[in-house]
Amino acid sequence: xxxxxxxxxxxxxxxxxxxxxxxxxxxxxxxxxxxxxxxxxxxxxxxxxxxxxxxxxxxxxxxxxxxxxxxxxxxxxxxxxxxxxxxxxxxxxxxxxxxxxxxxxxxxxxxxxxxxxxxxxxxxxxxxxxxxxxxxxxxxxxxxxxxxxxxxxxxxxxxxxxxxxxxxxxxxxxxxxxxxxxxxxxxxxxxxxxxxxxxxxxxxxxxxxxxxxxxxxxxxxxxxxxxxxxxxxxxxxxxxxxxxxxxxxxxxxxxxxxxxxxxxxxxxxxxxxxxxxxxxxxxxxxxxxxxxxxxxxxxxxxxxxxxxxxxxxxxxxxxxxxxxxxxxxxxxxxxxxxxxxxxxxxxxxxxxxxx
Numbered sequence: 001x002x003x004x005x006x007x008x009x010x011x012x013x014x015x016x017x018x019x020x021x022x023x024x025x026x027x028x029x030x031x032x033x034x035x036x037x038x039x040x041x042x043x044x045x046x047x048x049x050x051x052x053x054x055x056x057x058x059x060x061x062x063x064x065x066x067x068x069x070x071x072x073x074x075x076x077x078x079x080x081x082x083x084x085x086x087x088x089x090x091x092x093x094x095x096x097x098x099x100x101x102x103x104x105x106x107x108x109x110x111x112x113x114x115x116x117x118x119x120x121x122x123x124x125x126x127x128x129x130x131x132x133x134x135x136x137x138x139x140x141x142x143x144x145x146x147x148x149x150x151x152x153x154x155x156x157x158x159x160x161x162x163x164x165x166x167x168x169x170x171x172x173x174x175x176x177x178x179x180x181x182x183x184x185x186x187x188x189x190x191x192x193x194x195x196x197x198x199x200x201x202x203x204x205x206x207x208x209x210x211x212x213x214x215x216x217x218x219x220x221x222x223x224x225x226x227x228x229x230x231x232x233x234x235x236x237x238x239x240x241x242x243x244x245x246x247x248x249x250x251x252x253x254x255x256x257x258x259x260x261x262x263x264x265x266x267x268x269x270x271x272x273x274x275x276x277x278x279x280x281x282x283x284x285x286x287x288x289x290x291x292x293x294x295x296x297x298x299x300x301x302x303x304x305x306x307x308x309x310x311x312x313x314x315x316x317x318x319x320x321x322x323x324x325x326x327x328x329x330x331x332x333x334x335x336x337x338x339x340x341x342x343x344x345x346x347x348x349x350x351x352x353x354x355x
Contacts, residue, residue, distance in 0.1 A: 028125075028127065028338075031336075031337070031338055032338055035083075035087065035337055035338055035339065038083075039080055039083040039084060039087075040080070042079060042083075043076035043077065043079050043080045044076070046072055046075055046076040046079060047069075047072045047073055047076045048072075049072065050068050050069055050071060050072020050073075050075070051068070051069045051072060053065070053068055054066060054067075054068030054069045054072075082341050083339060083341060085341070086298075086299075086339035086340050086341035086342070087337075087338055087339035090339070090340050090341070090342070090344055091334060091338070091339055091340045091345065092132055092135075092345070093344050093345065094135065094136060094139055094332075094344070094345050094346075094347060095344040095345065095346050095347070096139060096143070096346075096347045096348075096349060097346060097347070097348050097349070098348075098349045098351070099317060099327065099348060099349070099350050099351070100350075100351045100353050101288060101317065101325060101327070101350055101351070101352060101353065102353045102354070102355035103263060103287045103288060103323075103325075103352055103353070103354070103355055104287070104323055104355045105261070105263060105355075106232070106263055106287075106352055106353070106354040106355065107227065107230035107231070107232065107263065107354075108230070108354060109227035109228050109229075109230040110225075110227055110230060110232055110263075110352055110354070111352065111353060111354040112351060112352070112353070113146050113147075113225075113227070113232075113351070113352045114143070114144075114145040114146045114147075114349060114350065114351050114352075115145060115146065115147050115148075115149055115265075115290070115349075115350040115352070116140050116143050116145035116147070116148045116149070116174065116347065116348070116349055116350075117148075117149045117150075117151060117290050117327070117329050117347070117348040117349075117350060118136065118140060118148070118149075118150055118151075118329065118332055118346075118347050118348075119150065119151040119152060119153065119183075119269075119291075119292025119293075119329040119330075119331045119332065119346075120151075120152070120153040120183065120292045120293065120295060120329075120330075120331030120332060120333055121133065121136075121150075121153065121154055121165075121331075121332050121333045122153055122154075122155065122156050122185065122331075122332075122333030122334060122335055123154060123155060123156075123161055123162055123164075123165045123333065124155050124156035124157060124158075124161030125156065125333050125334050125335070125338065126165075126333075127164075128164040130164055130165055130167070130168050133165050133168050133169065134168040134171075136332055136345075136347065137168050137169060137171050137172050139347055140172060140347055141171065141172065141173050143347070143349050144175075145174050145175070145349060146174060146175050146176050146225075147174040147175070147176040147177060147178075147179065147225065147234070148172055148173070148174035148177070148178040148179070149178075149179050149180075149234075149267055149290055150178070150179070150180040150181070150215070151180075151181060151183070151267050151268075151269055151290050151291055151292040151293075151329060152180075152181050152182055152183025152184075152185075152186060152239065152267075152269030152292055152293070153183030153184065153185045153186060153269065153292065153293070153331070153333075154180070154183070154185075154186055154206070154210075155185060155186060155206070156185055156190070156335060157185070157188065157190045157191040158188055158191050158202055159188075159202050159203070159205040159206040159209065162206065162209050163209075166209055166212065166213055169213050169215075170212070170213040170214055172213070172214075172215070176225055177214075177216055177223075178213075178214060178215045178216065179215070179216050179217075179218055179223065179234060179236065179267065180210055180215045180216070180217050180218070180236075180267075181217070181218055181219070181236040181237065181238065181239075181267045181268070181269060182206075182217075182219065182238050182239055182248070182269070183239055183269040183270075183292065183293060184239050184241055184245045184246065184269065184270070184293070185335070186203070186206060186239075187199075187203055187239070187246070187248065188202045188203060189246060207219075217236070218234065218235065218236020218237075218254070218267060219236065219238055220236070220237055220238055220249060220250045220251075220253045220254040221235075221236060221254055222234065222235045222236070222254055222255050223236075231262070232262065232263040232264070232265065233255060233262050233263070233264045233265070234265050234267070235251075235254050235255045235264055235265065235266045235267065235286075236254065236266075236267040236268075237249035237250065237251050237254050237266070237267070237268050237273070238250075239269050239270065240268055240269075240270060240272075240273040240277070241269075241270045241272065241273075242270065242272035242276070245270060249268065249273070251266075251268075251277070251284075258283065258284045258285060258286065259283050259284070259285055260285065261285070262285075263287050264285060264286045264287055264288075265286075265287065265288045265289075265290065266278070266286050266288070266289040266290070267289075267290050267291075268289055268290075268291055269291060269292055269293050270291060270293045271289075271291040271293060271294065271311055271313040271314070271326060271328045272311065273289070273291070274289045274291065274313065274318075274324070274326045275311075275312065275313055278324055278326075279320045279324055279326075280320050280321070280322055280324070281322070281324070282322055284324070286324060287323065287324070287325065288325045288326070288327065288352075289324070289325070289326045289327070290326075290327050290329070290350075291313075291326060291327070291328050291329070292328065292329045292330075292331050293328075293331075294307045294310075294311050294314040294315060294328060294330060294331075295307070295330055295331045295334070295335070295343065296314055296315045296330040296342070296343035297310075297314075297343070298334055298336075298337060298339060298340045298341065298343045299340075299341045299342055299343055300315070300330075300341075300342035300343040301341075301342045305342075305343065311328075313326055313328055314328060314330075315328050315329075315330045315343075316328060327348065327350065329346050329348050330343055330346050331345070331346065332345045332346070332347075333345075
């Protein structure tokens with residue numbers, strides 16, 4: 001029994017830990033093989049556990065509880081079907097969520113301003129198949145948003161994954177432009193580079209490709225969005241992470257006068273940045289932060305997700321008592337497992353309202 005448990009712990013580590021070596025197709029094959037294994041093993045464990053519990057009355061010479069074995073078999077079948085529904089169907093079921101967010105002192109001309117947020121594309125997961133990403137672009141464009149905001153993790157390990165997707169992603173449109181920031185996966189930290197120069201060149205290539213796509217990167221910088229004589233600040237920081245994720249961002253560099261009266265919207269990949277540095281901070285007048293990163297761990301049901309064990313702000317809209325608000329988009333793509341059991345791929349259409 002101990003050896004079986006140890007084997008499965010090792011297999012889970014193989015799935016979850018970043019793969020620094022190997023070809024992308026080879027790693028994709030490993031990912032699917034391990035997922036297939038666990039889709040059988042986990043339901044099997046459920047049946048065994050329920051059967052063992054059902055047999056406990058025999059210890060005091062009573063009849064075993066047969067219905068528990070039946071219940072375990074039903075639950076195991078549901079889990080098996082859910083895992084493959086998530087892998088074959090739900091990972092492509094795009095969910096467009098419309099959210100209205102009231103902001104105090106929002107300039108009147110920005111009442112009704114729309115932001116289409118998408119996050120965590122992880123295009124390397126799709127190899128060279130651009131069909132799904134092209135569908136995502138079409139859905140975003142159909143929203144006719146004032147601005148499109150991408151909140152990080154465009155690739156899995158290296159910039160070369162992006163090449164097949166440059167054409168469809170170049171079609172993204174927002175009336176005031178497409179803005180993006182970097183996520184923890186975009187820096188090449190999860191790949192074994194032959195030198196620091198090679199790693200730096202990888203990141204430079206990613207920035208160059210985004211410029212070629214017509215995206216405006218906000219690397220610790222700010223863009224003023226204007227409507228007539230009114231304006232709001234769109235701030236973007238590089239990745240600010242909780243351990244073990246590295247911090248590259250600098251909010252003070254991006255916008256030095258955080259306490260001024262300008263309405264500010266911040267793009268920051270990891271919601272831990274809001275929890276640790278912005279929430280309940282009266283000296284940081286940031287009305288709304290948009291984040292991604294969590295994926296809801298690609299598992300959710302009935303408004304619950306295991307991501308809540310790690311991130312108190314794992315998906316949806318949050319606020320504190322000082323009018324700081326956070327929206328966490330649970331992303332489009334996948335890492336570790338090629339499935340979304342619940343946690344449907346999300347595009348968010350945010351409408352700003354004057355409070």
